[in-house]
Amino acid sequence: MNLVMIAYYALSAFLVVILGWNFIKEKKKADDALLYLLVILPLLLRLLRIK
Amino acid sequence: MRRELTTKICLGLAVTLIAILGGIDLYRHRHFQIPIVLGPGVTKVEPLSAYSPGLKGTLADTKVFTLEGREPGGKMIMLASTHPNEPAGTLAAIIFIENAVVDRGTLIVIPFFNHSASRATRPGDGYPLYFDIPTDWGHKRFRMGNRDAAPLEAWPDPDIYIHYPERQLLSYIDVRNSNRTWPGRSNGPLMERVTWGAMEIMRRRKVDIAFDLHGAETMFPVTNCVVAPEKSMRIATLASLTVKAMEGFENHVESSPSGFRGLSHREIGDYSDTLPFLLEAPIPFLDQPTGAKTEKLLLDGRDPFLLSLSRKKKLFVPYDEAGWPMDKRVGQHLSVMLEILRQYSKKTPDRAIKFGGVPRYAEVVKNGVGHYFHDPAAAKPESVVHN
Numbered sequence: 439m440n441l442v443m444i445a446y447y448a449l450s451a452f453l454v455v456i457l458g459w460n461f462i463k464e465k466k467k468a469d470d471a472l473l474y475l476l477v478i479l480p481l482l483l484r485l486l487r488i489k
Numbered sequence: 490m491r492r493e494l495t496t497k498i499c500l501g502l503a504v505t506l507i508a509i510l511g512g513i514d515l516y517r518h519r520h521f522q523i524p525i526v527l528g529p530g531v532t533k534v535e536p537l538s539a540y541s542p543g544l545k546g547t548l549a550d551t552k553v554f555t556l557e558g559r560e561p562g563g564k565m566i567m568l569a570s571t572h573p574n575e576p577a578g579t580l581a582a583i584i585f586i587e588n589a590v591v592d593r594g595t596l597i598v599i600p601f602f603n604h605s606a607s608r609a610t611r612p613g614d615g616y617p618l619y620f621d622i623p624t625d626w627g628h629k630r631f632r633m634g635n636r637d638a639a640p641l642e643a644w645p646d647p648d649i650y651i652h653y654p655e656r657q658l659l660s661y662i663d664v665r666n667s668n669r670t671w672p673g674r675s676n677g678p679l680m681e682r683v684t685w686g687a688m689e690i691m692r693r694r695k696v697d698i699a700f701d702l703h704g705a706e707t708m709f710p711v712t713n714c715v716v717a718p719e720k721s722m723r724i725a726t727l728a729s730l731t732v733k734a735m736e737g738f739e740n741h742v743e744s745s746p747s748g749f750r751g752l753s754h755r756e757i758g759d760y761s762d763t764l765p766f767l768l769e770a771p772i773p774f775l776d777q778p779t780g781a782k783t784e785k786l787l788l789d790g791r792d793p794f795l796l797s798l799s800r801k802k803k804l805f806v807p808y809d810e811a812g813w814p815m816d817k818r819v820g821q822h823l824s825v826m827l828e829i830l831r832q833y834s835k836k837t838p839d840r841a842i843k844f845g846g847v848p849r850y851a852e853v854v855k856n857g858v859g860h861y862f863h864d865p866a867a868a869k870p871e872s873v874v875h876n
Contacts, residue, residue, distance in 0.1 A: 442647075479504065
């Protein structure tokens with residue numbers, strides 16, 4: 439695994455944490471919470487290396 | 490608080506369920522195997538990683554079929570599914586594997602050159618995941634692939650793909666396009682390792698002729714043609730004139746541009762002694778202004794919007810109500826290859842390539858492509874290879 443790949447995994451992990459945090463903090467808007475989930479999905483699959 | 494939690498749990502479950510249900514079809518497509526019945530001419534099946542070890546264990550590794558003749562002679566390599574969303578080439582390659590009987594020389598066939606892309610799709614364009622070819626014994630099912638290798642194998646893409654070794658700047662996505670990464674390198678990005686493997690076959694086994702089989706839009710000027718560099722031009726021109734005169738179909742010759750790097754018809758010629766030929770058959774399915782991208786459109790090439798454009802003279806190929814069916818495209822590939830090999834064998838008799846069992850254009854159009862595929866259920870298990 440090269441440095442660029444490691445950086446991309448780190449970036450994905452960072453975005454997963456941020457989106458996950460926003461999902462937890464979202465109190466009122468269910469559509470926003472849904473959007474967080476949809477955006478988090480490909481990043482999560484990439485982190486978990488699910489093909 | 491409780492309501493909020495319930496909503497979030499429901500949303501999470503719904504998204505997970507949709508992802509799983511949507512993913513099952515894609516997972517099945519990615520792991521779908523196509524049986525190929527080894528014909529009487531096949532003498533060896535090996536992985537491309539035997540020539541490019543960097544491919545070992547990746548989904549870009551693919552099978553290389555060798556059909557060796559009784560007598561030594563010239564050698565030919567055929568690459569199909571360089572772009573797996575142009576599948577006529579793969580059907581032509583499988584006809585070779587299942588039917589060719591070689592008397593002299595060697596045929597090397599790679600039916601799924603960009604193997605990773607053959608297991609991906611283009612959901613944004615609504616591609617069908619499979620297509621079925623009617624045969625004498627039922628239907629034979631094929632994966633419909635994408636143009637570029639799956640990002641699952643080759644990730645992340647660079648911002649710009651810098652071609653090796655010419656350093657020309659190409660689009661980022663071309664790093665996954667196995668017709669932009671020639672001649673490749675052993676330790677480069679995944680598709681460079683694929684093209685490197687093919688270059689190694691050509692260099693080590695002293696291959697005389699290389700065919701790269703493609704399909705192109707009817708609205709694209711480089712369609713229905715043979716693309717050849719200077720060194721292949723004479724044979725390409727003779728073959729083009731002969732098929733027009735003898736078999737009645739147009740297949741003009743296009744010159745390989747020397748300033749556009751990474752393409753097979755340019756780099757194979759520049760980085761080896763092999764003569765490259767890239768064959769383009771029209772594929773209406775790939776044109777942008779068509780109706781839905783259905784299996785039917787892929788197979789019969791009939792589309793009312795293209796017909797309307799044809800009447801306005803906006804297409805680069807003749808087009809009428811008959812469309813541009815798969816049989817015609819596969820037949821064209823086969824006849825042009827056979828004619829190029831005949832011309833080459835005539836010009837260099839000591840490196841002649843002679844074989845039988847492969848049909849020409851008129852036979853494929855009359856009998857259908859499926860007529861030349863053998864039933865894997867009726868074949869001996871050791872004669873069936875899954876790819």
